[in-house]
Amino acid sequence: IINAEKSEFNEDQAACGKLCIRRYNFGAEEDQEWLTLCAEEFLTGHYWALFDGHGGPAAAILAANTLHSCLRRQLEAVVEGIVATRPPMHLSGHCVCLSDPQFVEEKGIKTEDLVIGALESAFQECDEVIGRELEASCQVGGCTALVAVSLQGKLYVANAGDSRALLVRRDETRPLSSEFTPETERQRIQQLAFVYPELLAGEFTRLEFPRRLKGDDLGQKVLFRDHHMNGWSYKRVEKSDLKYPLIHGQGRQARLLGTLAVSRGLGDHQLRVLDTNIQLKPFLLSVPQVTVLDMDQLELQEDDVVIMATDGLWDVLSNEQVARLVWSFLPGNRDDPHRFSELAQMLIRSTQGKEDGSTGEGQVSYDDVSVFVIPLHSQVQGGSGP
Amino acid sequence: IINAEKSEFNEDQAACGKLCIRRYNFGAEEDQEWLTLCAEEFLTGHYWALFDGHGGPAAAILAANTLHSCLRRQLEAVVEGIVATRPPMHLSGHCVCLSDPQFVEEKGIKTEDLVIGALESAFQECDEVIGRELEASCQVGGCTALVAVSLQGKLYVANAGDSRALLVRRDETRPLSSEFTPETERQRIQQLAFVYPELLAGEFTRLEFPRRLKGDDLGQKVLFRDHHMNGWSYKRVEKSDLKYPLIHGQGRQARLLGTLAVSRGLGDHQLRVLDTNIQLKPFLLSVPQVTVLDMDQLELQEDDVVIMATDGLWDVLSNEQVARLVWSFLPGNRDDPHRFSELAQMLIRSTQGKEDGSTGEGQVSYDDVSVFVIPLHSQVQGGSGP
Numbered sequence: 001i002i003n004a005e006k007s008e009f010n011e012d013q014a015a016c017g018k019l020c021i022r023r024y025n026f027g028a029e030e031d032q033e034w035l036t037l038c039a040e041e042f043l044t045g046h047y048w049a050l051f052d053g054h055g056g057p058a059a060a061i062l063a064a065n066t067l068h069s070c071l072r073r074q075l076e077a078v079v080e081g082i083v084a085t086r087p088p089m090h091l092s093g094h095c096v097c098l099s100d101p102q103f104v105e106e107k108g109i110k111t112e113d114l115v116i117g118a119l120e121s122a123f124q125e126c127d128e129v130i131g132r133e134l135e136a137s138c139q140v141g142g143c144t145a146l147v148a149v150s151l152q153g154k155l156y157v158a159n160a161g162d163s164r165a166l167l168v169r170r171d172e173t174r175p176l177s178s179e180f181t182p183e184t185e186r187q188r189i190q191q192l193a194f195v196y197p198e199l200l201a202g203e204f205t206r207l208e209f210p211r212r213l214k215g216d217d218l219g220q221k222v223l224f225r226d227h228h229m230n231g232w233s234y235k236r237v238e239k240s241d242l243k244y245p246l247i248h249g250q251g252r253q254a255r256l257l258g259t260l261a262v263s264r265g266l267g268d269h270q271l272r273v274l275d276t277n278i279q280l281k282p283f284l285l286s287v288p289q290v291t292v293l294d295m296d297q298l299e300l301q302e303d304d305v306v307i308m309a310t311d312g313l314w315d316v317l318s319n320e321q322v323a324r325l326v327w328s329f330l331p332g333n334r335d336d337p338h339r340f341s342e343l344a345q346m347l348i349r350s351t352q353g354k355e356d357g358s359t360g361e362g363q364v365s366y367d368d369v370s371v372f373v374i375p376l377h378s379q380v381q382g383g384s385g386p
Numbered sequence: 387i388i389n390a391e392k393s394e395f396n397e398d399q400a401a402c403g404k405l406c407i408r409r410y411n412f413g414a415e416e417d418q419e420w421l422t423l424c425a426e427e428f429l430t431g432h433y434w435a436l437f438d439g440h441g442g443p444a445a446a447i448l449a450a451n452t453l454h455s456c457l458r459r460q461l462e463a464v465v466e467g468i469v470a471t472r473p474p475m476h477l478s479g480h481c482v483c484l485s486d487p488q489f490v491e492e493k494g495i496k497t498e499d500l501v502i503g504a505l506e507s508a509f510q511e512c513d514e515v516i517g518r519e520l521e522a523s524c525q526v527g528g529c530t531a532l533v534a535v536s537l538q539g540k541l542y543v544a545n546a547g548d549s550r551a552l553l554v555r556r557d558e559t560r561p562l563s564s565e566f567t568p569e570t571e572r573q574r575i576q577q578l579a580f581v582y583p584e585l586l587a588g589e590f591t592r593l594e595f596p597r598r599l600k601g602d603d604l605g606q607k608v609l610f611r612d613h614h615m616n617g618w619s620y621k622r623v624e625k626s627d628l629k630y631p632l633i634h635g636q637g638r639q640a641r642l643l644g645t646l647a648v649s650r651g652l653g654d655h656q657l658r659v660l661d662t663n664i665q666l667k668p669f670l671l672s673v674p675q676v677t678v679l680d681m682d683q684l685e686l687q688e689d690d691v692v693i694m695a696t697d698g699l700w701d702v703l704s705n706e707q708v709a710r711l712v713w714s715f716l717p718g719n720r721d722d723p724h725r726f727s728e729l730a731q732m733l734i735r736s737t738q739g740k741e742d743g744s745t746g747e748g749q750v751s752y753d754d755v756s757v758f759v760i761p762l763h764s765q766v767q768g769g770s771g772p
Contacts, residue, residue, distance in 0.1 A: 078620055081609075089596055091607035091620045096600075103596040106636050109609060109618050116617025124614075195581060210475055210489040214482075221477035223467075223495060228510075228673045231502025232495050234464055234477045250492050287614045 002370045011053035011143075012310050012368035013060035015068060019045040019149065021075045042079060045151035046379065047071070048372045050163050052310040053143040054260070059267030060143035062130045067145065067266075070125040074118035081114045082152075112154060116290045119147065119158040123266070127286035131269040142260075142268030145288065146177065146308055148372070150379045153296040155306065158288035160264035162311045166319055167293065169304040173323040176291045176306065180264035182247040182256040189256065189263060189283050190227035193246055201278050204257060205243040207235075213242050252315060256283055264288070295380050303330040304376045305340065309347070312369030316351050325350060344371040388756045397439035397529075398696050398754035399446035401454060405431040405535065407461045428465060431537035432765065433457070434758045436549050438696040439529040440646070445653030446529035448516045453531065453652075456511040460504035467500045468538075498540060502676045505533065505544040509652070513672035517655040528646075528654030531674065532563065532694055534758070536765045539682040541692065544674035546650035548697045552705055553679065555690040559709040562677045562692065566650035568633040568642040575642065575649060575669050576613035579632055587664050590643060591629040593621075599628050638701060642669055650674070681766050689716040690762045691726065695733070698755030702737050711736060730757040 002012050023042035047068050053060030081087035087109055089100035097103075123145065134140060144161020157165045159177035167174040182189060186208065193199055193206040200206065208225040221234040224241075235241075249255050256263060257273050257280055264285045271280040298304070307322055317325075329346060333339040351365040388398050409428035433454050439446030467473035473495055475486035483489075509531065520526060530547020543551045545563035553560040568575060572594065579585055579592040586592065594611040607620040610627075621627075635641050642649060643659050643666060650671045657666040684690070693708055703711075715732060719725040737751040 081620065087609060087618065089609055090603075094606070096602045096606065097597070100596070104609065107596050109596065113618040117611075117615055117619035118617070120615055120617055121619060210486070210493050210495065211483070216482045217476075220480070220482065223473060223475055223490065225503075228671075229503055229506055230676065231504070231506055232473065232499040233503035233507060234467065285614075290616065 002368065007057075007368075009057045010368055011057050011060060012312070012370040013051045013053065013057065013064040013143070014049065014370050014372070015051075015064040016046070016048040016372065017068065019047045019068065019072060019075075019151070021045070021072060021079055023076070023079050043075075043083065043151070045149055047147070047149050048308060048374060049145065049147045050308055050310055050370050050372065051143040051145050051266075052161060052163055052312075052368070052370070053141055054262075055141040055268070055271065056139065057141070058134060058137075058139040059130050059141040062133055063126060063143055063145055063266050066129050067122060067126045067147065070129070071118065071122035071147075071149070074122045074125065075115070078114045078118060082111050084111065087111055087114055111152075112156075112292050115149070115151060115154075115156055116292070119149070119156060119290050120287050123158065123160060123286050123288050127266045130267045134267065134269065140270050142265050142271065142284075144262055144265045144310070146310075147288070148176075148306060148308060148374060150295075150374075153294070153380060155293040155295055155374075155376070155379070157291045157293070157306075159291075160266070160286060160288040161262045164309060164311075164314050165291075166307045166309075166322060167304075168307060168323045168326045169298075170301055170327075173319055175319065176293060178289065179311075180262060180285070180289070181254060182261070182263050183251075183254045185263040185285075186225075186247055187227055187230075188285075189247060192283060194227050196282070199278070199282055200246065201276065203243060203273070203276060203278060204246045205241055206246050207241060208245065208247060209241070212245060212248065213237055215242070218242070252311075256280065260284075295376055298376075300377045300380055302334065302375075302377050303327075305330070305343075306372075306374040306376060307347070308372040308374065310368065310370045312365045312367035313347060313351055313371060315367060316363035316365045317347075322347065340373040340375050344373045347371045347373075388754065393443075393754075395443045396754055397443050397446060398698070398756040399437045399439065399443065399450040399529070400435065400756055400758070401437075401450040402432070402434040402758065403454065405433045405454065405458060405461075405537070407431070407458060407465055409462070409465050429461075429469065429537070431535055433533070433535050434694060434760060435531065435533045436694055436696055436756050436758065437529040437531050437652075438547060438549055438698075438754070438756070439527055440648075441527040441654070441657065442525065443527070444520060444523075444525040445516050445527040448519055449512060449529055449531055449652050452515050453508060453512045453533065456515070457504065457508040457533075457535070460508045460511065461501070464500045464504060468497050470497065473497055473500055497538075498542075498678050501535070501537060501540075501542055502678070505535070505542060505676050506673050509544065509546060509672050509674050513652045516653045520653065520655065526656050528651050528657065528670075530648055530651045530696070532696075533674070534692060534694060534760060536681075536760075539680070539766060541679040541681055541760075541762070541765070543677045543679070543692075545677075546652070546672060546674040547648045550695060550697075550700050551677075552693045552695075552708060553690075554693060554709045554712045555684075556687055556713075559705055561705065562679060564675065565697075566648060566671070566675070567640060568647070568649050569637075569640045571649040571671075572611075572633055573613055573616075574671075575633060578669060580613050582668070585664070585668055586632065587662065589629065589659075589662060589664060590632045591627055592632050593627060594631065594633060595627070598631060598634065599623055601628070604628070638697075642666065646670075681762055684762075686763045686766055688720065688761075688763050689713075691716070691729075692758075692760040692762060693733070694758040694760065696754065696756045698751045698753035699733060699737055699757060701753060702749035702751045703733075708733065726759040726761050730759045733757045733759075 051060040146163035165176040437446040532549035739750040
């Protein structure tokens with residue numbers, strides 16, 4: 001469900017579908033100089049993805065068209081490990097060392113770690129594809145990426161950016177992702193500027209102050225934070241402290257190098273600070289943080305859902321408000337086969353000031369808003385596997 | 387309470403005492419070309435510290451003699467901010483910009499952030515002192531550091547290393563620190579080796595494998611993790627993967643560069659991998675992680691304590707076992723004015739296989755063991771402040 005408001009082209013993009021992971025069976029007679037290649041559908045899952053673009057829709061469109069293929073490829077590369085009870089030390093299954101299974105067990109490596117690894121690699125591969133494609137077509141832009149994958153009774157949520165996935169059950173509301181912004185990744189970003197000061201080209205200061213400093217502050221002791229600090233201290237202001245801050249602004253207004261509101265995502269290979277040659281990309285990560293929800297361990301009810309949405313929703317509705325809207329809508333509409341889609345539409349409407357429902361706050365979002373409602377019960381009921 | 391077993395010299399060291407933070411009043415008549423300097427005792431707190439040395443006791447002894455002075459100095463440098471309701475943007479209290487208090491409030495900067503900042507700076511200052519002193523006296527060694535400071539109704543726990551502080555209350559057991567080891571800081575350490583590969587001098591591999599690889603693994607696809615990965619994937623083994631791993635071993639046996647079991651602490655400026663010129667120090671952080679316990683917000687009972695101990699205790703007793711020992715000992719000994727010291731001694735004894743009490747497991751520690759028992763009730767009762 002997508003609702004464009006802000007820009008001429010919709011910068012939010014989405015994708016969802018069945019994820020078919022094939023296994024390639026190679027003929028055994030390798031010494032006969034030919035291989036029998038036979039791909040069979042081996043493992044199926046479901047895939048949902050939201051991409052919130054900036055600097056145009058190009059990166060988000062590419063990501064929506066590409067990321068699932070990258071993920072399928074990465075999963076297929078390790079599928080033998082994923083279907084094992086525990087991943088083997090060697091993908092071939094051959095045991096070089098008798099105690100190999102014990103080493104893997106002692107490290108606590110589980111099959112879900114291979115899916116996490118595949119998601120991490122897929123995001124990076126997709127980022128490279130977007131970089132090449134945008135350059136080849138003389139386009140620019142970047143996007144956040146929030147992906148949910150249901151596979152073998154588990155829901156994997158991979159997030160790079162400021163979208164959010166929220167688990168809403170009858171008696172529980174739990175975020176399945178956290179946001180990556182210049183504020184939440186301050187230490188990583190400051191650390192990078194410490195190691196590679198040339199990235200700031202002498203135009204920015206790495207240090208954090210409560211506000212941008214000015215001439216009157218010179219010589220005063222003011223509050224500051226550097227990369228190694230979680231606490232605050234005071235430092236005497238020098239001239240170099242008056243430069244524009246690497247991270248500036250508060251909350252939703254916080255910007256990296258005065259330019260970008262997110263610190264992870266795909267694309268932005270060409271992005272530079274206005275009127276300078278200073279690149280943003282070195283400060284951005286494409287690798288997501290992955291959360292795993294073991295659906296088999298939950299006694300799932302019919303109304304248990306995961307809400308995935310771009311920041312347009314979360315800017316105006318809190319987790320609790322969204323949960324209340326879910327609870328007020330789903331139980332009364334059990335007979336409606338489209339109730340989950342309708343809930344998604346209702347959540348969108350409630351950001352547009354048209355819904356005078358249970359939130360009663362009437363905050364309006366001027367950003368693109370996208371929402372997926374994933375019913376968990378059917379994921380476990382439907383099943384998936386070899 | 388210290389009990390040396392392992393080495394000729396006790397490598398565990400401890401310090402505790404009253405922390406007296408002075409304020410320096412400068413005479414107001416600065417234009418008269420003289421200053422009245424008058425130090426008054428201004429704010430008092432309490433300080434406990436445990437240092438677990440390695441490579442000899444020298445660093446731990448220096449830390450026990452030095453860190454509290456560093457901390458007092460750092461706190462005195464910001465004391466005007468600490469006693470304010472909210473730290474002022476300018477330490478002088480002068481307002482350069484009318485909305486300065488608002489900027490500080492929007493950033494959420496609180497007085498406790500200044501204490502955290504002072505602890506972070508004190509650890510770093512102490513690390514520098516130790517580096518200079520050890521070099522000057524031709525000594526070597528390093529140590530972990532776990533510090534608790536009670537100040538203005540809050541308990542600050544700063545940790546760099548693998549000691550632990552545990553809050554034990556009647557109905558709650560909560561760790562107030564987490565351990566910093568090559569395993570818990572794997573990504574930070576691998577990341578550094580990625581940025582500065584010369585630190586490994588071609589002798590180590592940055593990658594993590596379930597075990598050290600050998601010739602038979604060449605060409606096989608084996609499980610691995612790199613710095614950007616939380617999950618696992620497979621890679622085809624090349625010759626360079628057969629090098630000794632940057633982080634090797636499991637659990638308590640895990641070592642950084644085959645040498646060190648901790649990844650944060652003080653000292654080790656001279657430490658090198660045996661028979662090489664490869665330095666450990668670039669991979670070590672002296673900055674602690676600080677946890678704040680707001681004692682004023684807890685309804686503290688007489689038996690509520692914080693247990694601080696070096697890894698010698700936690701290697702053989704779990705948090706739950708320690709909590710059970712606390713609960714079995716304290717309530718029956720309310721009349722004994724020395725019961726907290728006796729509890730500490732009892733905890734030590736229960737690591738020596740001499741206590742056949744409630745743990746009933748009889749695990750024996752061959753490491754030095756040090757324990758502080760901090761009664762929280764008296765911290766709040768006693769009070770402290772200007």
